[in-house]
Amino acid sequence: MSVERINSQLKKVREQIAQLQAKEKDLAEQKQMAEDAEAMKIIRKYKISSERLQMLNKLSEDEVRNLLQKREQEKEDSTNEKQEIIG
DSSP states (O other), X not given: OOHHHHHHHHHHHHHXXXXXXXXXXXXXHHHHHXXXXXXXXXXXXXXXXXXXXHHHHHHHHHHXXXXXXXXXXXXXXXXXXXXXHHO
């Protein structure tokens, strides 16, 4: 294969990659919009107020934070137990 032909094929492949990346970005945006629309349908269906949504979001953030702290503590405890067994 000649260098020119390889360069030509590389150019085509790079163009295809660029097109696929643009398509991926567009599909990701469409997916997010569809997920948002679903969430809005649920919110409207159950007539959830913005205050309640904010409260639920805050609770979720606190729960995640607590779970991460608990997991970190368990990890530290496990490491300490292993060190005690070894030592």
